[in-house]
Amino acid sequence: MFLPQKREREYRFKLALRMGLPIFALFLALIFNTLINDTVHLTTTFYIESILILAFSIYYIFYIIYNGFNIRVTDIVSKTFTREYLYSYLKKEITRKQEYTLVLIGIENFKDINRQYGLKNGDKVLLQVAEWINQYFKDKDIHNLPIGHIKDGDFIIGLDGSKSHNSILIEMMNLQMNNFKVEDIEVTISKAMTDNSFSKDLEYLIENLIHNEDVINPSEIELLVINALKYQKIIIMTQNIFEDEKVIAQECFVKLKKDDLKLIHPKSYMKIISRLGLTLEFDLMTLEKIVQNCDNTSDIFYALNISASSIRNPIFVAKVKEFLENNRYAKNRIMFILSENEYYSYIDRFNSIIHSLQNIGIKIAIDSLGSKHTSFLYLRDLDIDIVRFDSFYSRETQYNKCQNIMEGLNVIAHLKGIKTWIKMVETEALFESIQKIDIDYKQGKYLSNLEKFYESKD
Numbered sequence: 255m256f257l258p259q260k261r262e263r264e265y266r267f268k269l270a271l272r273m274g275l276p277i278f279a280l281f282l283a284l285i286f287n288t289l290i291n292d293t294v295h296l297t298t299t300f301y302i303e304s305i306l307i308l309a310f311s312i313y314y315i316f317y318i319i320y321n322g323f324n325i326r327v328t329d330i331v332s333k334t335f336t337r338e339y340l341y342s343y344l345k346k347e348i349t350r351k352q353e354y355t356l357v358l359i360g361i362e363n364f365k366d367i368n369r370q371y372g373l374k375n376g377d378k379v380l381l382q383v384a385e386w387i388n389q390y391f392k393d394k395d396i397h398n399l400p401i402g403h404i405k406d407g408d409f410i411i412g413l414d415g416s417k418s419h420n421s422i423l424i425e426m427m428n429l430q431m432n433n434f435k436v437e438d439i440e441v442t443i444s445k446a447m448t449d450n451s452f453s454k455d456l457e458y459l460i461e462n463l464i465h466n467e468d469v470i471n472p473s474e475i476e477l478l479v480i481n482a483l484k485y486q487k488i489i490i491m492t493q494n495i496f497e498d499e500k501v502i503a504q505e506c507f508v509k510l511k512k513d514d515l516k517l518i519h520p521k522s523y524m525k526i527i528s529r530l531g532l533t534l535e536f537d538l539m540t541l542e543k544i545v546q547n548c549d550n551t552s553d554i555f556y557a558l559n560i561s562a563s564s565i566r567n568p569i570f571v572a573k574v575k576e577f578l579e580n581n582r583y584a585k586n587r588i589m590f591i592l593s594e595n596e597y598y599s600y601i602d603r604f605n606s607i608i609h610s611l612q613n614i615g616i617k618i619a620i621d622s623l624g625s626k627h628t629s630f631l632y633l634r635d636l637d638i639d640i641v642r643f644d645s646f647y648s649r650e651t652q653y654n655k656c657q658n659i660m661e662g663l664n665v666i667a668h669l670k671g672i673k674t675w676i677k678m679v680e681t682e683a684l685f686e687s688i689q690k691i692d693i694d695y696k697q698g699k700y701l702s703n704l705e706k707f708y709e710s711k712d
Contacts, residue, residue, distance in 0.1 A: 256388055257398040258335040262328040277311045332380040332403040340402030341456060344412050347400070348450045348459075353416040355449040357424055358463035359387060362442040364407025371439055382436040383443070384409060390427055410460065417449040461525075478518060479526045482510035486539055489517065489709045494702035495557065495675070495695050503555035503589060505677075505697065506707060508540050537564040538573050541588070543708050545577040548584035555617065557589040565592060566607055575614055586615035591642065593621035597628045601635045608637060619675065624656075624663055633667060640673045640695070648678035648698070653687060661691055668692070 284303050327339040335343065348354050361367070361383060368376040384401060387409065391399045400412040413420050424447055431443040446463045453459055482488065489511060492504035510518040527536050537560050544556050564570045578585050590611070598604050608618050617639040623629045625644035633641050646652055647660055667674050679685050679698030688696060 256328075256333055256384070257400055258328045258339075258402070259333060260398070261335075261339075262326070265327060276314060277307075280307050280311070329403045331377045332384045332409075334384050334409065335400065335402035337402060337404045340400065340404065340410060343400050343402075344410070345456050347412055348454060348456055351414065351450075353414070353419070353449065353451070355413045355415060355417050355420045355447060356459050356463060357411045357413065357420070358446040358460075359383070359409045359411065360444045360446075361407030362444050363440070367407075367439060367441070375436075375439060379436045379439060379441055380407065383407075383434075383441065386431070386434070387411065387427075390430065394423065404460070408464070410463070416451065417447050421447065475518070475522060476526055476530070478512050479510060479523045480530070480532075482512070482518065482523075483527075483532060483535060483539065485710075486543075487511040487710050488540070488543065490540070490543060490707045491704045492556070492707040493697060493704050495555075495697045496701055497695055501554060501702075502695065503557050504707070505591075506540070506544055506556055506558040507704070508558075511710065533561045534564050534567055534570060537561055538570065541574065542577055545581050545584040545588065547708050548581055548587055550583050553587065555587050555589045557591055557619065559621075560590040560592060562592045562594040562598065565590065565611070566598070566604065571607065571610060574611065574616065578614055588615070589617040589619055589640070591619045591621050592632075593626065594628055595626060597631050605635075605637055612637075612639070623667075623674075624659060630663075633670070633672065638672060640675055641667050642675040642677060643693075645678045648676060648680070648684065653684060657687070657691070660693075664691055664693060 284307060287303070327336055328334070329336050334340075344356070361379065364376065364379070367379055380403065384403070387401060388399060391397075391411075396413070402410050404410050413423075424445060428443070428445050434441045434443055448459050448462050450459070452462065487510060489509050491507045491509070493507070494501045495503040495505060508520065510523055512518060527533055540558060541560070544558060548556070578588075611618065618636075619640035619642055620629050620632045620636070620638050621642045622644045623633065623641045625646055629641065629644075632638065641663075643660065643663070647656055653660075664674050673694040675695035675697070676688060676693050677697045679688060679696050679700050681700055685696070685698075685700050
């Protein structure tokens with residue numbers, strides 16, 4: 255039996271006591287009152303008291319049953335802890351114990367299982383995986399394992415001891431779960447670990463597990479990111495983009511600066527910025543610095559990644575117009591690179607915004623062509639200027655396999671009057687191969703190195 259099921263049983267037992275004991279006590283009081291006052295005759299008072307007790311008991315029982323649903327601790331499908339109770343339980347354990355490990359066990363193909371085999375079989379897979387995990391730890395003499403289903407196919411378990419102490423145990427479990435099947439359904443399992451030496455904040459620990467990244471202590475990085483944005487402590491590096499042998503643009507890469515002058519890379523800070531709702535502020539700050547540093551010494555474009563949500567924000571569009579009006583040298587020299595995982599369904603509105611930006615001299619590029627499904631849909635539906643191939647196609651081993659795909663996507667883009675762009679050209683061999691395809695823009699270490707464009711004063 256799972257620890258969650260034991261806890262559920264405890265809650266139900268306590269509920270039964272809360273329901274039964276008051277009723278039993280009231281009946282005892284009634285009996286004693288009757289015996290003391292009159293052992294022979296039953297008076298009208300006796301009947302009144304009986305009716306009141308019965309009415310109160312019925313009301314009380316229904317009240318307790320109704321509120322009992324609010325204290326469910328077991329997930330209906332997986333029979334493990336609900337997310338709310340799991341978080342409450344783990345917060346106490348992390349605080350109470352000096353060393354405590356959290357393990358994320360995820361079913362990578364869970365969405366595919368639901369789609370292919372149906373939701374009922376998806377629920378069966380969740381239960382079977384949870385039962386297998388529980389039995390594995392029982393066999394290792396670890397009982398009362400706190401395990402909870404937090405989302406989709408992801409489970410969190412808590413273990414005493416540090417990450418290094420539990421690593422062999424989890425690696426063995428991972429090996430045993432290779433080729434795991436529920437009936438004829440193949441189940442792909444992934445795992446990630448962290449412990450409370452990383453942070454004492456449960457939500458940060460779980461965020462770290464889900465994204466499987468070892469970064470700066472999250473209790474610190476959030477303050478560093480806020481501080482860097484507040485005082486605009488950034489450094490912008492650029493890399494040349496070539497059309498034939500001519501530099502026609504530079505891509506801008508932004509890093510935030512800490513107080514010790516070390517840098518915070520996008521992989522570490524973008525998630526924080528998004529969670530804090532500072533994406534618009536970050537995009538405007540970056541754009542403003544680039545526009546301010548445009549001068550009459552060159553006519554190349556500056557390409558920078560901008561969140562699609564910022565593009566669709568009227569405040570952002572108004573600010574872009576204001577920035578360009580304040581520096582005439584920046585007009586017709588800015589390119590926005592867009593990428594998002596989910597397709598924006600109000601495509602006419604999106605196109606209208608893109609047209610308004612193009613009218614003031616902004617070029618629009620879509621990133622990750624050939625990887626994200628949204629990039630192909632936007633190539634089809636949006637009036638953009640450029641598409642950039644995903645970096646997957648820049649790997650020599652993959653390029654040879656996918657050359658025909660690239661050629662096909664390249665032709666589709668050109669037929670729509672859209673320029674094409676490939677990044678991360680790192681070797682001469684790859685460059686020579688790409689030359690055979692009519693890709694308009696090329697970028698990578700083989701062609702040019704990063705250069706400093708702007709750095710805030712300390």
